[in-house]
Amino acid sequence: MAEIRTIGVLGAGQMGGGIAQVAAAASYDVVLADATIELAQKGKAKVDAILGKQVEKGKITADQKNAVVDRIKPVGGPADFSNCDLVIEAATEQVDLKLKLFQACDAAMKPGAILASNTSSISLTKLAGVTKRPELVIGMHFMNPPPLMKLVEIVRAVQTSDATYAATKAAAEKMGKTTTTSKDAPGFLVNRILIPMLSEACFALQEGVGTPEDIDTGAKLGLNHPMGPLELSDLIGLDTVLFIAEVLHRDLGDDKYRPPTLLRNLVAAGWLGKKKGRGFYRYDDKGQKIAGGAT
Ligand SMILES: NC(=O)c1ccc[n+]([C@@H]2O[C@H](COP(=O)([O-])OP(=O)(O)OC[C@H]3O[C@@H](n4cnc5c(N)ncnc54)[C@H](O)[C@@H]3O)[C@@H](O)[C@H]2O)c1
CATH class of the missing domain: 1.10.1040.10 (N-(1-d-carboxylethyl)-l-norvaline Dehydrogenase; domain 2)
Known part of the structure; x- marks a missing residue:
């Protein structure tokens, strides 16, 4: 499996924006999408504002803030995920929407790239089933707010391969997170x-x-x-x-x-x-x- 360098985040709301921040802070290049490019830009601006407050408090330098923010590239939608090694979907918790977005991501992404969801409750096995890469689908359940919360609950779909699981766990750990693993059951563990x-x-x-x-x-x-x-x-x-x-x-x-x-x-x-x-x-x-x- 190719090394993960570029991470796509779909949905630039409270979770997606936080995940983009955490991924960029771990030196990944981040491609941030929402329903429109304006919403993705708004998500990036929010990360800028949050980190700006940390600069004011002296917790990080302005250069450190800019390095993180500059690694986040807002785009118009899943069609721009062709270069991503891992995509983390964090759109609104609606099953029909996520099924549609999973198909759109799958069609745009390169072979071998991992497609993860931050869903709180939707079956990963079901999401995997509408893609042509079911073995590369996995749950990556960040907690709210992602920059502060230590846990990522990894959820294995029935179809998830061991290689996908290992690469996803390693990416979460590179982002400074501790992982737990759940089978794909309603609500997972947390x-x-x-x-x-x-x-x-x-x-x-x-x-x-x-x-x-x-x-x-x-x-x-x-x-x-x-x-x-x-x-x-x-x-x-x-x-x-x-x-x-x-x-x-x-x-x-x-x-x-x-x-x-x-x-x-x-x-x-x-x-x-x-x-x-x-x-x-x-x-x-x-x-x-x-x-x-x-x-
Ligand atoms: N809120 C939490 O505490 C929490 C914790 C863990 C996981 N989650 C999960 O994270 C996901 C997002 O939740 P949130 O709290 O960030 O919600 P949110 O409402 O803050 O953000 C959802 C984002 O999805 C976007 N979106 C809607 N339709 C879209 C489309 N067609 N294409 C692209 N983007 C689209 C919205 O514009 C919005 O920016 C959900 O699956 C939720 O279950 C939430």
């Missing part, structure tokens, strides 16, 4: 544990057992969690949390995974969490939680 807890916090809120602050403070100080479950849901994005809960409920066939009505309603209202300025809490323009701003 979300199988996490999502029922996030849903339970939402059920407790829905039933009026406590306020959002009671619930989050309880988890932080009582369970030693760095974030409470409702603020973590807002960070992940309530659309993403709902989608994963629906996958777990449907594919494991157990009602313990059913999503709460309150979660469905917040998503239907477009209150998707921090990225929209409102979810369980309200956020100002800078993404800071507004005190007393529970929804």
